Amino acid sequence: MNPIHFLKDSYVNRIEAVQTADFLRKIVIFKDLSEKSLSLISKRIQSLPFKKGVQVIGEDELAKGVFFVHSGAVKLTKQDENGNEIIVCIKQKGDVFAEACLFSKTSELYPATATMLQDGQLFFLDKMELEKGLHEYPELAIQMIRYMSDSLREMTSTLRDTALLDVYAKTVKTLERLGNKFNTSTSRWNIEIPLTIQEFATVVGTTRESVSRVFSKLKKEGIIDMKSRKIIILDMCRLCTLLNKAY
Amino acid sequence: MNPIHFLKDSYVNRIEAVQTADFLRKIVIFKDLSEKSLSLISKRIQSLPFKKGVQVIGEDELAKGVFFVHSGAVKLTKQDENGNEIIVCIKQKGDVFAEACLFSKTSELYPATATMLQDGQLFFLDKMELEKGLHEYPELAIQMIRYMSDSLREMTSTLRDTALLDVYAKTVKTLERLGNKFNTSTSRWNIEIPLTIQEFATVVGTTRESVSRVFSKLKKEGIIDMKSRKIIILDMCRLCTLLNKAY
C-alpha cells in the first residue's frame, strides 16, 4: 500500500490535517517550530495507520517522501545480494526516517527498507514539499541538521561496534542501546523491546542461534526475559555492569 | 606539479579573503553559495596546513568546529575500549568532516578522530560561526542537509557490508569504493589509494594478515599493485566483475 494512493483531497484528510498540527509537536524536528510554519506544513502532511509487519517502503522503490513516527516502531533494514539482511536502525515515536532521500540527485531510491515492528501511526510528507519547507523555514532546516548530526554520530558508533566487538559484547551493548531507546519512564526495570530473538540477531548482525545462546546466560542471571515476542530487560543496572567487564 | 606544494611553499602565509573565497568553491557545500554569503563566511575561515600522519582532532576532545578538506586526505577513526580502531570514513578534497558536532547538545565531543593520510590544507570554521551561517543563509543549510543525506546513505551501506560480507567480499568492495573516491581522471587505470595494507585493514574492519592474503591473490591476477605505501588499482573493470561472482 503506497501512501500516495491516499492523497485524494478528501474531506477525511482535511480533518486529519487539523488534528495533525498538534501531533506534529511530538516529532523532534518540529518541536520548536513556529505556530505559523507548523500549520502550513501540517496541511501537506498525511497521517497513515500501519499494522505490525507491514512494509512501509522498500530500498528498491523510488523515494517519494519522508516519514515521521507518531506511534509504534519501525525497523530500517538493508539487504545484500544473497538476501541476508541487517537492521540498520530502529525508529520510534518522534523519529524521522527516509531523510536521506532529501535533495538526492545521485539516486532516487530509498536508502533502506522500512517495516513496522508494532502497529502505529506514521506521517508522510512529500519530498518536494519538505524541501520547499526547508527552504522557507530556516528554523526547520536547522532542526533537520541537528537531527541528522545525531543520526550520523549514532551510526558511527554502531559501525565501530559491529566491526570490532564479539557477539557477546555486541549483544549486551545492543540490549543497552535499545533498552534506553524504548525506556518510556525513568525507571530502569521491565523495559520492553518489541523484537523477537530472530530480529534482534539481525540488529546485532549475527545469527539467531548465537543470540539465543547469549540470551540463555542472561536469562539464567535474571537480567532479561522474554514474553509474547518481546524482549524484557529486568535489570538494566546489572546489564550495564557487564559492559565494563574485561571477562 | 602537486597543488599542495604550490600552496605550502609560497602562498600559505598570504591567503586573503579573496583567495580563500575562490578555494571555498571547491568545497561541495559552498559550491552554489551566493558570492556575498561566501565572502562573509570566508572571513571567518582559517586555512591550515597539516602534515601526513598528524592527528587533527581526537574523539575525546571538545568539539570546537568543523573542517573542510581543500587538499590531501583524512581518515576518520573510532576506537573501542581495547584500543582497536576502525576507519569509519575517508574524507577528501571538497569534503566536510566533524559536521556531526553541529548543534549538538547531547555531547560536545568530536564524533571521531581525524588523522591526515597525506599532506594537505584544511579549512577550519568555528562551530558557532557555522551555526550562525546556517541560520543566515538558507541555501547553505540546504547544502549541508544534502551533504549529510549522502553521508547517511553511504554509511548505511557500509554498515551492511561490514556486518554481512566475508573478508574477501569486503576487501573487494572497499577497493572499489575507495577506487572511485580517489579516481581523479575519468580513466579506470592506475588509481592510487594512499593507504598501507595495515590501514586498509582497519577500513575493512579486519586484520592486516587477512587483507594481505586477499591482496596476494589480486596482485597475482594483475588487478592491483603496491608502490611506496600506496595501493594501486591497475584494472578497475576486472575488479568490479569480482563483485558479482557467486564463487
Place this chain on the structure above:
DNA sequence: GATAATGTGTGACGTACCGCACAATTTTTT
C-alpha cells in the same frame, strides 16, 4: 650507505561463530 623503523608475506594453530538438524516451546489460526 648503514642502521633503524615500519610495513609485508606466509605458515601453523586455536577458536568463535555459522549452519544444520531436530526437538521443545510459544503463539496464532481455525
Place this chain on the structure above:
DNA sequence: AAAAAATTGTGCGGTACGTCACACATTATC
C-alpha cells in the same frame, strides 16, 4: 481445544578468520 505456524534451545561439526611467529622487503633517519 486442536491444529498449524512461528519462534526458540541446544548439540555438533566445519571453517573462516584472528593470533602468534618470524623472515623478508621497503622506506625513513642519520
